[in-house]
Amino acid sequence: MPLIDIFRPKWQHSDWGVRCAAVARLTNQTLLAKIALEDENSDVREVAVRKLTDQWFIAKIAREDQSSDVRKVALETLTDQTLVAQIGLSLIPAYDIEKLNDQTLVAKIAIALAPEDENSHVSWVLFRSLRDPALFAKIALEGRSSNVRRRAVENLTVNTLPARIALDDESSDVRSAAVSKLFDKSILAKIAIDDKDSGVRDSAVRKLNDQTLLAKIAREDESSKVRRLALEKLTDETLVAKIAIEDGSSDVRKVAVGKLTDQTVLARIGIEDESQVVRLAAVEKFTIGLSAAAKIAAAKIALDDKDRDVRMAAVRNLRDTTLLAKIAREDESSDVRRVALRWFVLWTDDKSELLKIIVSNAKYSEVSYAVRSLAIAKISKDCGRCGRRVESLEDEGTLSLSEMMKIAAFCPKCKVVTCLGCGGIERAASGGGGTRSLGGSCPKCGTNLLP
Numbered sequence: 001m002p003l004i005d006i007f008r009p010k011w012q013h014s015d016w017g018v019r020c021a022a023v024a025r026l027t028n029q030t031l032l033a034k035i036a037l038e039d040e041n042s043d044v045r046e047v048a049v050r051k052l053t054d055q056w057f058i059a060k061i062a063r064e065d066q067s068s069d070v071r072k073v074a075l076e077t078l079t080d081q082t083l084v085a086q087i088g089l090s091l092i093p094a095y096d097i098e099k100l101n102d103q104t105l106v107a108k109i110a111i112a113l114a115p116e117d118e119n120s121h122v123s124w125v126l127f128r129s130l131r132d133p134a135l136f137a138k139i140a141l142e143g144r145s146s147n148v149r150r151r152a153v154e155n156l157t158v159n160t161l162p163a164r165i166a167l168d169d170e171s172s173d174v175r176s177a178a179v180s181k182l183f184d185k186s187i188l189a190k191i192a193i194d195d196k197d198s199g200v201r202d203s204a205v206r207k208l209n210d211q212t213l214l215a216k217i218a219r220e221d222e223s224s225k226v227r228r229l230a231l232e233k234l235t236d237e238t239l240v241a242k243i244a245i246e247d248g249s250s251d252v253r254k255v256a257v258g259k260l261t262d263q264t265v266l267a268r269i270g271i272e273d274e275s276q277v278v279r280l281a282a283v284e285k286f287t288i289g290l291s292a293a294a295k296i297a298a299a300k301i302a303l304d305d306k307d308r309d310v311r312m313a314a315v316r317n318l319r320d321t322t323l324l325a326k327i328a329r330e331d332e333s334s335d336v337r338r339v340a341l342r343w344f345v346l347w348t349d350d351k352s353e354l355l356k357i358i359v360s361n362a363k364y365s366e367v368s369y370a371v372r373s374l375a376i377a378k379i380s381k382d383c384g385r386c387g388r389r390v391e392s393l394e395d396e397g398t399l400s401l402s403e404m405m406k407i408a409a410f411c412p413k414c415k416v417v418t419c420l421g422c423g424g425i426e427r428a429a430s431g432g433g434g435t436r437s438l439g440g441s442c443p444k445c446g447t448n449l450l451p
Contacts (some may be wrong), residue, residue, distance in 0.1 A: 009022070014342045016043060020044050023051070030045060033054065042065075049314075055079065056083075059083040059086075075102075075105065076105065104133065110127070111143045127155065140178075146169075146173060153165060153174060153178050175200045179204050179207070192208060201223065215234060224249035228251060238309070241262060241265045253273065261285075266294065267282075267296065268297075270297050273311050279310045280313055284295075297314075298318055301314035314333060316339065324341075
């Protein structure tokens with residue numbers, strides 16, 4: 001031991017081990033700061049750093065000390081979250097793997113990150129080496145950045161996820177991520193009822209099957225999206241019918257209508273609902289052959305509904321040829337009149353004088369060539385020129401309207417039924433791409449038969 005060691009303080013002793021022991025007993029912050037900056041031995045500086053309380057000074061050492069071990073100790077000693085984040089971020093661009101492989105240190109930096117500091121690159125570097133579920137849980141609970149907390153939650157398993165994150169985190173994104181990991185029905189039920197964010201409630205409802213709870217949510221949740229999701233999982237048709245009639249959202253009512261089979265309820269909705277899309281959905285579910293209520297509703301809707309598409313859907317459910325004829329003459333929409341004419345021709349008795357009027361009278365301009373041909377097939381069985389039989393739907397039961405177009409044409413001026421087989425109507429090419437269409441004129445008077 002040099003003689004001078006006898007006369008100077010132990011923290012200045014020539015033996016670094018003696019200095020370490022002496023520094024460990026010091027409390028003077030000014031002296032400790034001097035030693036942390038100036039001692040030539042990194043172990044001594046480490047001891048001094050661990051005893052410092054000045055956060056700014058510790059941060060300076062964490063940035064500037066020549067020893068990576070001392071810098072690491074300084075970073076571990078820091079408690080100021082802003083300084084931890086700043087220094088941690090300064091390490092990342094240099095890919096200081098030695099530091100970042102320390103999972104406890106990585107977790108500390110992740111927790112300290114402010115929202116404005118967080119980005120995808122930082123998250124990747126911070127999370128790539130973490131494996132300890134306890135650290136993920138700590139980050140999920142304590143992180144300053146909601147994105148960091150959410151990413152930590154996504155790395156947790158069901159067994160390691162603190163349930164209070166799903167219940168209490170201030171960020172709806174974090175709560176929603178936590179809900180996706182939960183299977184505890186009691187917690188999910190509480191979230192589905194009480195969470196202030198509709199997206200989180202939505203996530204919880206997706207994992208529930210309790211019909212009583214789903215019924216409560218479908219009736220009471222303030223979000224139409226959440227009510228609709230709960231409704232989609234309900235099996236009680238009585239409750240579904242109540243929602244279909246009473247819910248304030250047309251989207252929810254439409255979903256409810258899609259689950260209904262009760263024709264009486266569907267008839268009521270088809271007539272009374274204020275929403276066109278809901279009425280249309282109800283009418284499209286009518287089964288006329290099974291329900292008197294649906295028949296009555298279809299007739300009323302076809303005559304009175306203010307929306308063209310709803311009336312058209314109702315017309316397709318009608319079999320009353322007198323009513324179809326009335327709609328075909330009087331409806332304000334040419335589309336509705338056209339559909340009514342088509343169905344009238346399909347369902348009427350072939351002895352009907354009205355059918356003959358529809359076929360020949362020019363005021364029924366909505367009669368398409370296909371519908372007119374079908375009507376002709378019901379009036380006349382034979383070709384007016386060559387005697388070839390003109391088939392009707394009743395003869396084969398399989399002919400479509402497009403097939404009927406290939407059998408017969410009718411000239412309203414000459415009152416002649418002409419079949420294509422006799423050459424009265426020629427096939428003429430039209431358009432491009434090799435497509436063909438029927439074309440030609442009446443062989444008697446020259447009237448164009450295909451406008």
